[in-house]
Amino acid sequence: MNEVISLAHGNGGKYTRILIKELFYKYFDNEMLLDGQDAAVFENLEGKMAFTTDSFVVKPIFFSGGNIGTLAICGTVNDLVVSGAKPLYISAGFIIEEGFLLNKLEEIVKAMGKACLQSGVKIVTGDTKVVEKGSVDGIFINTSGIGSIIDEYEIKPIESGDKIIVTGPIGEHGTTIALERYDIKLKGNFKSDCAALTPFIEKLKGHFSSIKIMRDPTRGGLATVLNEFTEFCRLGIHLFEEDIPISAEVMAANKLLGLDPLYMACEGRMVLVVKEAESQKILESIQSIDQGKQANIIGEFVKEPQNIILIENYFGGKRVLSSLESNMLPRIC
Amino acid sequence: MNEVISLAHGNGGKYTRILIKELFYKYFDNEMLLDGQDAAVFENLEGKMAFTTDSFVVKPIFFSGGNIGTLAICGTVNDLVVSGAKPLYISAGFIIEEGFLLNKLEEIVKAMGKACLQSGVKIVTGDTKVVEKGSVDGIFINTSGIGSIIDEYEIKPIESGDKIIVTGPIGEHGTTIALERYDIKLKGNFKSDCAALTPFIEKLKGHFSSIKIMRDPTRGGLATVLNEFTEFCRLGIHLFEEDIPISAEVMAANKLLGLDPLYMACEGRMVLVVKEAESQKILESIQSIDQGKQANIIGEFVKEPQNIILIENYFGGKRVLSSLESNMLPRIC
Numbered sequence: 001m002n003e004v005i006s007l008a009h010g011n012g013g014k015y016t017r018i019l020i021k022e023l024f025y026k027y028f029d030n031e032m033l034l035d036g037q038d039a040a041v042f043e044n045l046e047g048k049m050a051f052t053t054d055s056f057v058v059k060p061i062f063f064s065g066g067n068i069g070t071l072a073i074c075g076t077v078n079d080l081v082v083s084g085a086k087p088l089y090i091s092a093g094f095i096i097e098e099g100f101l102l103n104k105l106e107e108i109v110k111a112m113g114k115a116c117l118q119s120g121v122k123i124v125t126g127d128t129k130v131v132e133k134g135s136v137d138g139i140f141i142n143t144s145g146i147g148s149i150i151d152e153y154e155i156k157p158i159e160s161g162d163k164i165i166v167t168g169p170i171g172e173h174g175t176t177i178a179l180e181r182y183d184i185k186l187k188g189n190f191k192s193d194c195a196a197l198t199p200f201i202e203k204l205k206g207h208f209s210s211i212k213i214m215r216d217p218t219r220g221g222l223a224t225v226l227n228e229f230t231e232f233c234r235l236g237i238h239l240f241e242e243d244i245p246i247s248a249e250v251m252a253a254n255k256l257l258g259l260d261p262l263y264m265a266c267e268g269r270m271v272l273v274v275k276e277a278e279s280q281k282i283l284e285s286i287q288s289i290d291q292g293k294q295a296n297i298i299g300e301f302v303k304e305p306q307n308i309i310l311i312e313n314y315f316g317g318k319r320v321l322s323s324l325e326s327n328m329l330p331r332i333c
Numbered sequence: 334m335n336e337v338i339s340l341a342h343g344n345g346g347k348y349t350r351i352l353i354k355e356l357f358y359k360y361f362d363n364e365m366l367l368d369g370q371d372a373a374v375f376e377n378l379e380g381k382m383a384f385t386t387d388s389f390v391v392k393p394i395f396f397s398g399g400n401i402g403t404l405a406i407c408g409t410v411n412d413l414v415v416s417g418a419k420p421l422y423i424s425a426g427f428i429i430e431e432g433f434l435l436n437k438l439e440e441i442v443k444a445m446g447k448a449c450l451q452s453g454v455k456i457v458t459g460d461t462k463v464v465e466k467g468s469v470d471g472i473f474i475n476t477s478g479i480g481s482i483i484d485e486y487e488i489k490p491i492e493s494g495d496k497i498i499v500t501g502p503i504g505e506h507g508t509t510i511a512l513e514r515y516d517i518k519l520k521g522n523f524k525s526d527c528a529a530l531t532p533f534i535e536k537l538k539g540h541f542s543s544i545k546i547m548r549d550p551t552r553g554g555l556a557t558v559l560n561e562f563t564e565f566c567r568l569g570i571h572l573f574e575e576d577i578p579i580s581a582e583v584m585a586a587n588k589l590l591g592l593d594p595l596y597m598a599c600e601g602r603m604v605l606v607v608k609e610a611e612s613q614k615i616l617e618s619i620q621s622i623d624q625g626k627q628a629n630i631i632g633e634f635v636k637e638p639q640n641i642i643l644i645e646n647y648f649g650g651k652r653v654l655s656s657l658e659s660n661m662l663p664r665i666c
Contacts, residue, residue, distance in 0.1 A: 010552075011552060011553060012551070012552030012553035012557050013553045013557055013560075013656050014656045016552075016553075037416065037488065038385055038412040038415055038416060038548070038549070039383035039384060039385035039412050039413055039415075039416035039418065039478075039480070040383065040384045040385070041381055041382065041383050041384075041416065041482060042381070042382055042384065043381060043382075045378075045382075048374055048375070048376060049374065049375055049376075049378075050372035050373065050374050051372060051373045051374075051375065051422055051424060051457060051458055051479060052371055052372035052373070052424070052458050053424035053425070053426045053458055053459060053460050053475070053477055054426065054460045055426040055427075055428050055460055055462045055475060057428060057462050057464050057468070057469075059468075079371040079372050080372055082371055082372075083370065083371060083372035083374065085372065089384055091384060091385070091386035091477045092386070093386045093387065093388040093426075093475045093477075094388075095388050095390060095428075095473055124384060125384055125385050125386055126386065127386050127387045127388055127475075129388050129390050131390050131470065134467075134470075135390070135392075135469070135470040136390075136468070136469050136470065136473070137464065137467075137468040137469065140428055140469070140473070142386070142388060142426045142460075142475035142477075144386055144424045144426075144475075144477035145372075146384060146479070147372070149374060155370065215371070216371070218345070219343075219344060219345030219349075220344055220345035220346045220349075224345050224346055227346075323346050323347045
């Protein structure tokens with residue numbers, strides 16, 4: 001194999017086949033993919049299914065806690081999990097810049113293979129395009145995913161009094177990417193929270209009747225997910241700032257940069273709206289998983305003021321958490 | 334809506350939602366998409382299913398016969414059709430350069446909506462990323478697709494004597510893109526063959542027991558598909574040059590440019606390997622459809638020479654049609 005990706009790796013001919021066989025098949029080893037046809041074929045799945053897609057364009061491509069490959073698998077897996085589905089099959093579409101280092105590509109593909117194993121999914125179909133130098137910034141990856149919805153899970157209407165749970169400290173992915181992208185050196189262990197949410201789905205399925213909605217707060221962070229909730233339920237939200245899990249480091253870094261961690265992307269967290277009566281039990285279930293140890297109830301839905309998210313601080317002061325209009329900083333994930 | 338795409342259209346906040354609601358929902362109108370969740374949900378499908386993905390990076394974005402949006406739908410639909418599937422659900426992932434004109438995006442999205450209607454598929458889930466100016470060349474689109482395999486269609490072993498059918502003139506997409514990309518003005522009506530292959534699937538399902546394999550000759554063209562066939566069946570192929578449908582214009586343009594239409598991409602053609610005994614009947618079925626009027630039997634599988642494709646011209650001269658190694662010309666589709 002050459003040392004860099006060339007246009008010939010993307011022309012559908014001999015070098016494309018070498019790339020597929022020597023690299024992708026090595027790390028994405030499974031019968032369905034090795035079939036080598038234009039489409040993967042799978043047997044009928046019972047019940048409802050979920051289907052989702054996401055493109056990954058993160059810069060830097062490699063960061064503390066993962067790389068674009070880890071993100072591409074976890075991101076799509078997580079979109080399925082928050083739909084109440086067991087993630088099953090993933091497609092992977094690569095757009096690679098001519099001249100991209102083959103060993104970097106291998107590192108990404110290896111991370112994807114590992115993330116697949118950890119989250120129990122298979123990459124069953126793929127596509128690789130190579131574009132001229134300058135036509136794309138390094139590598140972009142699209143993953144689409146199919147999952148099988150567990151126990152007929154459904155989104156339910158949110159009511160006043162429903163509680164909001166987050167499964168762990170927020171803003172870690174966004175903050176890490178921002179610091180690394182702009183080469184800002186701060187003391188502290190900044191690391192993306194990038195991880196599959198699959199461990200939660202088994203624990204939560206017993207509580208599905210009390211779970212109104214689940215979401216992963218990626219782009220736009222926790223604040224954006226909460227704003228979407230208020231938009232379709234016509235209630236308000238009352239948050240308690242001190243109950244929102246944020247590490248001291250992430251808080252300090254954001255203060256220093258003039259940013260707000262509530263708008264920073266997470267890549268391994270989930271936000272749940274649950275019935276008040278069951279909220280404590282659900283919280284305990286989540287906390288029983290390693291990834292969920294720092295989970296907390298961060299607030300609740302209220303009738304007034306409608307559509308407004310109020311966040312109350314330690315001293316009782318309140319501010320409005322609005323929808324993200326422009327960018328806090330150049331796109332980071 | 335602003336006149337150009339800005340980074341705020343991709344931050345997951347207010348402007349992303351405006352883009353989704355005012356543009357995507359307008360042209361991709363269907364219940365499942367309008368649900369607005371992270372994943373689309375559909376009921377259980379009976380039988381086997383096919384799943385495929387493809388990224389589209391064509392330059393120019395707009396060309397005679399279609400645009401990148403038409404291609405993104407037809408390409409994925411066609412990958413499902415050649416797998417013996419009825420195409421059903423499509424995901425659309427957009428990666429757009431900051432500053433891209435909104436009316437150009439609308440034209441692309443409109444073409445996608447039209448291609449969906451024509452081929453009977455629904456875009457049920459999507460994703461939009463906006464990247465900084467210079468990070469991507471205009472717009473890239475990934476589509477993944479799910480289809481329901483008809484009558485348990487399966488690929489069957491190719492045997493000596495099996496006939497090869499193409500459903501129409503080859504090389505039209507690749508030649509059109511090459512001419513437009515390099516601004517080469519030639520007399521003649523050059524137009525991409527970009528179209529969904531869905532009309533064929535209904536006609537062909539009665540012949541499935543006699544169809545060994547179907548493929549759409551996109552990247553790398555007819556020659557690449559035939560080389561893939563010989564690779565896994567260990568037979569040779571004998572082609573008759575005069576039986577291969579190629580328009581006089583496409584032939585002349587390729588001669589002038591020093592290119593070979595057999596390696597040029599098609600985006601609305603299918604190659605079929607069929608049992609000799611049924612080949613004439615299958616050809617007639619294909620020719621009964623408008624898109625298939627110029628279909629022809631172009632050659633057959635032979636025992637010797639193994640793995641070699643020989644193409645015989647009008648005068649009995651033979652040449653070897655090898656696998657594409659480097660590029661005939663810079664990537665064009």
